[in-house]
Amino acid sequence: MNVLGSENFSLIADSPGGIQKLRAMILQLAVTGKLVPHSSKEAPARDIIMAIQEEKTNNSQKKSFRPSSSRENDVRFDLPLGWELVDLGDLALLVTDGTHHTPTYVPSGIPFLSIKDISSGKLDFSNTKFITEDEHNEINSRCNPQENDILLCRIGTLGKPVLVDVKTPFSIFVSVGLIKMPRSVQISRWVKLALSAPFLLEQYENIKAGGSHTNKLNLVDIPRLKIPLPPILEQKRIIAKVDELMGLCDLAERQDADAEAIHARLVQGLLSALLASGSDQEVFDSWARINNNFDMLFSTEDSIVHFKSSLIQLATMGKLGTQRENDEPASSLIKQIRARKTKLIDAGQLPKEKSLSDITETELPFKLPSRWAWARIGDLALKTDYGISEKTFEMLEGVPVLKMGDIQNGSVILGGQKKTSVESVPTELYLKPNDLLYNRTNSAELVGKTGLFEGPVDKYTFASYLIRIRVAEDLVIPQYLNLAMNSPSFRETQINPQLKQQCGQANVNGTIMRNMLVPLPPTDEQRRIVVRIERLLALCNELEKLLQETSAFKETLSKALIGKRFDISNGAQKVAEKNAVEDEDSEVLCI
Numbered sequence: 001m002n003v004l005g006s007e008n009f010s011l012i013a014d015s016p017g018g019i020q021k022l023r024a025m026i027l028q029l030a031v032t033g034k035l036v037p038h039s040s041k042e043a044p045a046r047d048i049i050m051a052i053q054e055e056k057t058n059n060s061q062k063k064s065f066r067p068s069s070s071r072e073n074d075v076r077f078d079l080p081l082g083w084e085l086v087d088l089g090d091l092a093l094l095v096t097d098g099t100h101h102t103p104t105y106v107p108s109g110i111p112f113l114s115i116k117d118i119s120s121g122k123l124d125f126s127n128t129k130f131i132t133e134d135e136h137n138e139i140n141s142r143c144n145p146q147e148n149d150i151l152l153c154r155i156g157t158l159g160k161p162v163l164v165d166v167k168t169p170f171s172i173f174v175s176v177g178l179i180k181m182p183r184s185v186q187i188s189r190w191v192k193l194a195l196s197a198p199f200l201l202e203q204y205e206n207i208k209a210g211g212s213h214t215n216k217l218n219l220v221d222i223p224r225l226k227i228p229l230p231p232i233l234e235q236k237r238i239i240a241k242v243d244e245l246m247g248l249c250d251l252a253e254r255q256d257a258d259a260e261a262i263h264a265r266l267v268q269g270l271l272s273a274l275l276a277s278g279s280d281q282e283v284f285d286s287w288a289r290i291n292n293n294f295d296m297l298f299s300t301e302d303s304i305v306h307f308k309s310s311l312i313q314l315a316t317m318g319k320l321g322t323q324r325e326n327d328e329p330a331s332s333l334i335k336q337i338r339a340r341k342t343k344l345i346d347a348g349q350l351p352k353e354k355s356l357s358d359i360t361e362t363e364l365p366f367k368l369p370s371r372w373a374w375a376r377i378g379d380l381a382l383k384t385d386y387g388i389s390e391k392t393f394e395m396l397e398g399v400p401v402l403k404m405g406d407i408q409n410g411s412v413i414l415g416g417q418k419k420t421s422v423e424s425v426p427t428e429l430y431l432k433p434n435d436l437l438y439n440r441t442n443s444a445e446l447v448g449k450t451g452l453f454e455g456p457v458d459k460y461t462f463a464s465y466l467i468r469i470r471v472a473e474d475l476v477i478p479q480y481l482n483l484a485m486n487s488p489s490f491r492e493t494q495i496n497p498q499l500k501q502q503c504g505q506a507n508v509n510g511t512i513m514r515n516m517l518v519p520l521p522p523t524d525e526q527r528r529i530v531v532r533i534e535r536l537l538a539l540c541n542e543l544e545k546l547l548q549e550t551s552a553f554k555e556t557l558s559k560a561l562i563g564k565r566f567d568i569s570n571g572a573q574k575v576a577e578k579n580a581v582e583d584e585d586s587e588v589l590c591i
Contacts, residue, residue: 019249019256026245027197031228033080036237044082045229048185052091055184059093082231089223091191094180097154097219098172099139103131110136111168115175118151118162131171139171145178148188152177152195154217159204161195163188177222190235193242194227268306275313283319301547308540309488315533316487316519318369327522330373333475334520337380340472350383356515363517365493372521377485378514380476381469386510387462388429392418399425402462404439407451410486412437414455430458431468434478438485438513441465444506448495450485452478467510480526483533484518493517 029035079085089095103112109130117124131139145151147167153160155175172178181188194200207221230238277283298304314320344350356376364374378384392401398419406413431437431453439449442465450469453460462468471478484490494516498508521529 019253023246023249024198026242027193028199030238030242031194031197031199033083033228033230036234036241038080038082038234040081042082042231042233045084045231048187048229048232049084049086049090051184052182055182056093079228080230084229085226086229087223088179088191088225088227091182091187091227091229092179092223093182095177095219095223096143097177098143098174100174103135103139105129106132109133111170112173113170113176114173115153115156118176119153119157119160121160121162123162123164123166125168136169136171143172143178145170145172149181150179150188150192150195152179152222154219158217159195159200161192163192177217177219179222185232187232187235189239191227193239199228200225264302275310275317277319298543301544304540304544304547308537311533311536312483312487313489315529316484316489317366318372318519318521321525321528321532323369323371323525327371327524329371330375330520330522333523334373334375334379337472337475341382344382353378359517365489365517368519372519374517375520376514377469377516377518380471380481380518380520381514382472383470384510384514385429385468387464387466387468388420388425389464390420390424392420395419398422400460402437402460402466404442404446404449404463404465407437407439407449410451410482412451412453412455414460425461429461431455431460431462432457432470434473436469436478436482436485437462438467438469439465440467440509440513441505441507444499447499447506447508448491450482452482467513475523477523477526477530479530481518483530490518
């Protein structure tokens, strides 16, 4: 079976992480001799090894080639005829690393490279530090990187190889390994390719498991890495084929990126047009354009997330349903809430509040339907309260304390909370169903998250960096207010402007929150909006689930295709099928 045939190539590429899988598979096929035809007429890899040993002898270096023991102890697959499996130390003139001390840096001089300058897979001199020529000469007395040598990441992203392709002198730090390649035979590109293959990545993991530091590849282990070595002419054919296939992967990535960008712009454009629609006819026309292209538009999880956000925005703009003339206008609700609060304050059941300023025309984010009104959160809430500052603990008894991480996607997640003692929780700070919790302190992107508490009565409390909002539920539907406070326009117009002057931990406190504006429909329309949006979001969740199942199916199919040749395990592909090759007519995955 030709796993890399054009149809299979596309199937694998379209699966989740497909391009990355293809790259790994190409490299694994390359180093196991399954990418191009073999020829028994070519000089075997042993000749390369002997040439390297002769160069070492001429340089007064010890011979170290042990092909038989290497193959007997570590072979995981049968090599094609003429190949050898050897220690990396047998192919290198020297394996070392950079200086173990931090040099003295100067404004200009000889570039000094560390792991950050090669972690991209290429030499990067754009942000290097510099050392003096004298210090460079001292370092390079034991470590002298030259053109066609190989650098290897020893810390962080283990094993990422980089071919030295410049004549510019430079020095390296201890985090970078140096593999000094022979000059008698040109095998640097092959060794660099082999060091990138899953077969080698698995060895790096095994070395770590054998006792090395979690994020470190010990220098003594590098020469013991096993490298499959083909004849020199076959190396050139394999490298050419790998370059060709990697070019196809690059093209597929660019096409995917372009397609994703075009798709994202299209979704953004149509949803923006819908949000900007003024008249009923414009809204109808915008919905029609989306409906006619729904399958194409909402074919990714990101587009569905964007769609759900737009639905919430439309709902709180009055564009998701129709208004009814017999609904009591929102302006009347605001007056009723104020009257009720005044009565409770006079009865001593609520503390007196500071009056909120009148709403000005310049504050209004957008135009509302005729029976709607803009209102400050403080005018809608019967009360707003900060939570407790008591420490919490892992304990069986006590009161669970909700914290900012418990507010997710408009909901309050119950379970797993730490607790505080019953005595430390004031009666008035126990939560009741349909209380809203607003996150006032966090990183900028998380400040302002609001969630609806739907737990039991008087069993939970909340931390001091949350604010509880309690409303008169017969006038303001808590689920609607939760939608409004989680809408894109609320964050853009009410929260983000408060964050512009802040850095690090941001804080949008209770006073600021009480002055924030929300669009308020009549009570009955609030109920209709909540019912409709819940149904629509449920349908979106079903669509997301279907996309995830489709994605999972593609991934399973991709693994099945790759699994014909490889068993994918622990991030590396282990060869599972023997491939004894005796001549150029032997079966390989040639494309």
